[in-house]
Amino acid sequence: MFTSTPYALYQCLPALAADTDWPRLVSGYRHMTLIRTFDKKAVNLQRTGKLGTYASCLGAEAIGTAGGMALHDDDYFVPYYRDHATQYLRGVPLHQILQYWGGDERGNAFPSDTAAARDLPNCVPIATQLPQAAGIATKAKLGREHAAVLATCGDGATSRGDFYETLNVAGVWQLPLVVVVNNNQWAISVPQHLQTASKSIAHKAEAAGIEGLRVDGNDLPALLDVLDYALDKARHGKGATLIEAVSYRLSDHTTADDASRYRKASELHAAWQREPVARLRQALVDADHWDAAREKQWLADCQQQVDAAVDTYLNQPPQAPTDMLDFLYAELPDSLKPQRAALAQQAGGRHA
Amino acid sequence: MHSAQQHPGNSQPLNLLEAINRALLYAMEDDDKVVVFGEDIATNGGVFRATEGLKERFGFRRVMDTPLAENLIAGLAVGMASQGLKPVAEIQFMGFIYATLEQLISHAARLRNRTRGRLGCPLVIRAPFGGGIHAPEHHSESTEALFAHIPGLRVVIPSSSARAYGLLRAAIDCPDPVLFLEPKRLYRLQRLPVELDSDPLPLDRCFTLRAGEDVSLISWGAMIHETLAAADRLAEDGIKAEVIDVATLNPLDRDTLVATASKTGRVVIVHEAPFTGGFGAEIAATLASDALMHLLAPIERVTGHDCPMPDFAMEPQYMPSVERIVAAARRTLEY
Ligand SMILES: Cc1ncc(C[n+]2csc(CCOP(=O)(O)OP(=O)(O)O)c2C)c(N)n1
Ligand SMILES: [Mg+2]
Numbered sequence: 001m002f003t004s005t006p007y008a009l010y011q012c013l014p015a016l017a018a019d020t021d022w023p024r025l026v027s028g029y030r031h032m033t034l035i036r037t038f039d040k041k042a043v044n045l046q047r048t049g050k051l052g053t054y055a056s057c058l059g060a061e062a063i064g065t066a067g068g069m070a071l072h073d074d075d076y077f078v079p080y081y082r083d084h085a086t087q088y089l090r091g092v093p094l095h096q097i098l099q100y101w102g103g104d105e106r107g108n109a110f111p112s113d114t115a116a117a118r119d120l121p122n123c124v125p126i127a128t129q130l131p132q133a134a135g136i137a138t139k140a141k142l143g144r145e146h147a148a149v150l151a152t153c154g155d156g157a158t159s160r161g162d163f164y165e166t167l168n169v170a171g172v173w174q175l176p177l178v179v180v181v182n183n184n185q186w187a188i189s190v191p192q193h194l195q196t197a198s199k200s201i202a203h204k205a206e207a208a209g210i211e212g213l214r215v216d217g218n219d220l221p222a223l224l225d226v227l228d229y230a231l232d233k234a235r236h237g238k239g240a241t242l243i244e245a246v247s248y249r250l251s252d253h254t255t256a257d258d259a260s261r262y263r264k265a266s267e268l269h270a271a272w273q274r275e276p277v278a279r280l281r282q283a284l285v286d287a288d289h290w291d292a293a294r295e296k297q298w299l300a301d302c303q304q305q306v307d308a309a310v311d312t313y314l315n316q317p318p319q320a321p322t323d324m325l326d327f328l329y330a331e332l333p334d335s336l337k338p339q340r341a342a343l344a345q346q347a348g349g350r351h352a
Numbered sequence: 353m354h355s356a357q358q359h360p361g362n363s364q365p366l367n368l369l370e371a372i373n374r375a376l377l378y379a380m381e382d383d384d385k386v387v388v389f390g391e392d393i394a395t396n397g398g399v400f401r402a403t404e405g406l407k408e409r410f411g412f413r414r415v416m417d418t419p420l421a422e423n424l425i426a427g428l429a430v431g432m433a434s435q436g437l438k439p440v441a442e443i444q445f446m447g448f449i450y451a452t453l454e455q456l457i458s459h460a461a462r463l464r465n466r467t468r469g470r471l472g473c474p475l476v477i478r479a480p481f482g483g484g485i486h487a488p489e490h491h492s493e494s495t496e497a498l499f500a501h502i503p504g505l506r507v508v509i510p511s512s513s514a515r516a517y518g519l520l521r522a523a524i525d526c527p528d529p530v531l532f533l534e535p536k537r538l539y540r541l542q543r544l545p546v547e548l549d550s551d552p553l554p555l556d557r558c559f560t561l562r563a564g565e566d567v568s569l570i571s572w573g574a575m576i577h578e579t580l581a582a583a584d585r586l587a588e589d590g591i592k593a594e595v596i597d598v599a600t601l602n603p604l605d606r607d608t609l610v611a612t613a614s615k616t617g618r619v620v621i622v623h624e625a626p627f628t629g630g631f632g633a634e635i636a637a638t639l640a641s642d643a644l645m646h647l648l649a650p651i652e653r654v655t656g657h658d659c660p661m662p663d664f665a666m667e668p669q670y671m672p673s674v675e676r677i678v679a680a681a682r683r684t685l686e687y
Contacts, residue, residue: 109468125458131427165424327465330527333603
């Protein structure tokens with residue numbers, strides 16, 4: 001059982017306890033490898049002109065997977081834009097994730113029969129999702145839903161007023177909110193030490209009077225422990241938690257970025273030694289819960305799932321140009337009818 | 353909708369502030385998804401008392417004092433609205449609304465569109481706006497045009513007690529995000545009968561306050577009062593002015609505006625906000641294209657000047673006056 005020690009870096013790997021929930025970790029490992037396969041494919045699609053600018057989640061697989069696994073269906077998820085793993089686990093099909101990054105809003109119309117149906121879509125304006133997450137947490141609290149809200153953001157986001165305003169109100173109103181910061185050390189080209197002089201990002205909880213925890217973001221079992229604890233605390237009305245998940249952005253910021261302009265190859269190389277997928281695989285293999293044969297089979301399955309998703313994505317019919325007006329208001333105002341009529345004359349939109 | 357039994361008495365003399373208060377009260381009675389929050393709105397009932405009595409009636413769970421953070425207030429509203437609550441948030445003065453812009457532009461106004469209808473954003477942001485009450489710096493501006501430029505965000509401005517009540521009820525019912533700007537100069541100006549059981553008013557129609565054939569006077573908010581006074585003054589000389597309250601800047605009821613301009617051929621647009629890029633420019637451009645063949649004179653705009661809202665000592669020199677409106681109307685007639 002996880003016991004909270006504010007600000008101390010919490011880790012489980014490599015030494016896993018005997019009473020570890022092995023099936024849960026194996027399934028977590030499978031999700032992480034699937035999302036890594038997906039991520040690689042998405043980058044390739046962008047390189048070949050079949051996807052727009054894409055934010056890779058390379059190095060964030062454990063954080064995203066832990067979030068998706070720890071959430072209950074009646075909780076809420078408020079993402080930033082590197083949360084493909086969580087979105088997938090909430091029920092967003094991979095082809096819809098591609099559709100979003102392919103410049104098509106239909107990617108945000110998550111299926112109504114999944115937990116994702118209530119979740120907010122990706123959030124590009126940094127940190128602006130956080131006050132919204134506080135609003136959703138307020139709704140959950142007022143309705144006595146016993147549900148938690150999980151919101152994510154990056155380390156750069158913790159410099160914005162939105163971040164502080166959110167933690168502050170979460171403290172005052174005892175909101176059922178968990179904010180996970182994916183501290184991948186970089187905000188595009190700006191390193192942590194130019195972002196904050198705080199001892200850690202978790203310490204930023206102190207001023208808001210909420211609990212601040214630090215966890216190894218490359219350590220799935222540790223992340224699951226911390227998230228289980230914080231989400232459960234939220235569901236039981238015991239207040240909000242800030243979790244700093246210490247990771248490393250193994251990719252460029254997005255496909256439009258070239259990290260070699262500002263980041264040393266040696267630093268990246270060192271970070272690869274701690275990457276979350278291989279670390280968990282090693283622990284599972286050491287404990288006899290995974291092996292080369294299963295690995296081979298599962299990677300083939302992943303490839304197949306991803307290829308099928310790409311196929312579905314590439315074969316979506318174009319949107320009707322009138323879609324850009326038809327969903328703006330609940331009902332099209334009369335004043336927009338001439339513009340709609342003009343759009344109706346145009347051909348449909350394309351991928352990327 | 354509320355029924356006659358629920359709210360007996362139905363026609364009451366109310367000032368604009370009281371009308372807002374009743375609209376909030378009855379909306380909260382009729383729909384428990386309606387929650388109200390902002391700075392000083394619960395125990396204090398709002399600095400203008402618009403939310404007076406609501407906390408006593410509905411408790412802290414539905415009437416909440418927030419920390420002092422406007423961006424947070426807007427973000428809370430977006431989050432709640434995305435999950436089907438009907439938040440009605442107060443921004444204490446329009447001069448402090450700018451921190452909400454990112455939430456309104458990048459989220460509230462586009463949430464339904466960017467999720468292709470999956471999530472709506474039925475929020476209302478209320479804010480007192482405009483000059484004329486000798487308020488301190490930053491308490492008197494009219495920046496409605498900034499917001500009318502945001503597709504997906506409705507901008508609604510009442511100019512009487514009845515329209516304040518009917519439009520706010522409609523705004524709260526509306527599944528789209530609404531910015532509801534309250535002309536604070538009118539808050540306590542006069543008590544007029546308000547039908548509390550009337551249907552909500554439309555959110556995409558101008559109101560024709562007075563019919564006339566000679567010249568169209570088009571305005572909104574507190575300036576409606578100077579505009580009506582100008583129409584009275586013109587009537588003394590036998591000039592019949594048609595007076596239009598635009599009331600909903602977005603979506604704009606172009607049809608009514610084009611119709612009045614086509615009928616009279618002479619147009620004066622009146623607003624408190626600065627001239628350049630003011631919402632009057634949008635109306636003038638619409639009429640210049642859609643009513644061109646009917647126009648008998650250049651379109652006149654009587655507005656504030658292109659300067660920051662002056663501190664109150666010079667407010668009278670800044671604000672459009674009855675005299676300026678009458679003079680503009682005469683110019684169109686003498687053209
Ligand atoms: C408000 C805002 N400012 C700037 C940007 C441009 N931008 C996109 S991502 C980013 C860096 C974000 O870094 P971080 O929060 O650490 O998240 P990460 O991408 O590293 O996961 C910036 C500056 C933006 N999207 N939003
Ligand atoms: Mg970062």
